Amino acid sequence: MQDIVNEIAEQIKAETDRGKVADYIPQLAAIDPNQFGISIALPTGEVFSAGDAKTLFSIQSISKVFSLTVALGKMGDAIWANVGREPSGDPFNSIIQLEHEHGIPRNPFINAGAIAVVDAIMMGHEPKETLAEILRFVRFIANDDTIAIDEKVALSELATGHRNSSLAHFMASCGRMKHSIEKVLGVYYHQCSISMDCVQLAKSGLFLVSGGVNESTGQRVISEQRARRINSLMMMCGHYDGSGEFAYRVGLPGKSGVGGGILAIAPGIASIAVWSPGLDRIGNSKLGTKALDMLVKRTSWSVF
Numbered sequence: 174m175q176d177i178v179n180e181i182a183e184q185i186k187a188e189t190d191r192g193k194v195a196d197y198i199p200q201l202a203a204i205d206p207n208q209f210g211i212s213i214a215l216p217t218g219e220v221f222s223a224g225d226a227k228t229l230f231s232i233q234s235i236s237k238v239f240s241l242t243v244a245l246g247k248m249g250d251a252i253w254a255n256v257g258r259e260p261s262g263d264p265f266n267s268i269i270q271l272e273h274e275h276g277i278p279r280n281p282f283i284n285a286g287a288i289a290v291v292d293a294i295m296m297g298h299e300p301k302e303t304l305a306e307i308l309r310f311v312r313f314i315a316n317d318d319t320i321a322i323d324e325k326v327a328l329s330e331l332a333t334g335h336r337n338s339s340l341a342h343f344m345a346s347c348g349r350m351k352h353s354i355e356k357v358l359g360v361y362y363h364q365c366s367i368s369m370d371c372v373q374l375a376k377s378g379l380f381l382v383s384g385g386v387n388e389s390t391g392q393r394v395i396s397e398q399r400a401r402r403i404n405s406l407m408m409m410c411g412h413y414d415g416s417g418e419f420a421y422r423v424g425l426p427g428k429s430g431v432g433g434g435i436l437a438i439a440p441g442i443a444s445i446a447v448w449s450p451g452l453d454r455i456g457n458s459k460l461g462t463k464a465l466d467m468l469v470k471r472t473s474w475s476v477f
């Protein structure tokens with residue numbers, strides 16, 4: 174396994190077409206695209222890493238998997254009254270589908286869906302408490318209390334987040350937001366601004382590898398059925414309108430973020446985190462996807 178990650182890191186380092194870093198969030202625009210990290214966490218607790226696997230990055234939309242898990246824990250299937258479970262086929266920040274479907278986002282992994290999930294889990298609490306709950310959960314699943322939020326990234330998103338404000342206002346116009354838009358977006362931007370390295374991120378996915386149990390700590394996080402369902406949502410919706418292409422090339426449940434990270438789950442086998450900040454046209458990590466493609470070719474871990 175160590176040989177495989179070393180080889181992948183070496184090959185990816187040599188790539189010249191590295192994609193384009195997300196520049197609509199000023200703090201992310203400054204990140205060096207020449208970085209690449211990979212970590213594979215096994216249920217035994219072993220972790221195999223290569224490249225810049227210990228460099229922190231902004232997990233961005235990967236956090237949507239964690240906030241959805243928190244929402245399912247708090248309110249169970251009632252969350253599906255607020256958000257759908259279908260692939261969107263649209264960009265991550267698209268407003269078009271919201272209008273057609275009366276303010277109900279297609280799935281929890283597009284921006285509108287994740288904002289609706291935050292609105293649902295706030296349940297009248299202050300943003301600080303909701304955020305603390307999400308961060309606590311992430312620290313618990315990764316078994317790492319050092320995980321923190323990058324306040325600078327959160328403020329940078331807040332300052333430039335006109336599109337997300339539009340999505341939230343549109344949902345509010347359909348009578349679908351229970352809390353003030355400002356408070357909900359405050360939580361949303363902070364959850365997206367959680368910083369993790371590949372090792373931490375790979376570990377955080379272990380509960381989705383073994384039917385809801387993090388075998389490395391022996392803790393049950395969620396039920397087996399819920400783990401299966403979250404994996405299926407990641408497979409269908411985890412890469413926006415590139416989800417079909419990701420399933421075709423990699424064949425694993427995965428969630429990307431515009432920080433360049435991808436969390437992928439090989440059910441029953443491993444949790445994998447890759448990070449390369451340059452994005453493809455759709456907004457998914459260009460070389461992260463390539464690295465996962467290489468990994469499944471070497472290991473046959475595709476679920477298909």
Ligand code: GLU
Pocket residue numbers: 232233234235265266284330337362365429430431432456
């Ligand atoms: N915080 C980002 C946004 O709201 C998340 C997008 C992403 O990672 O795809 O635009």
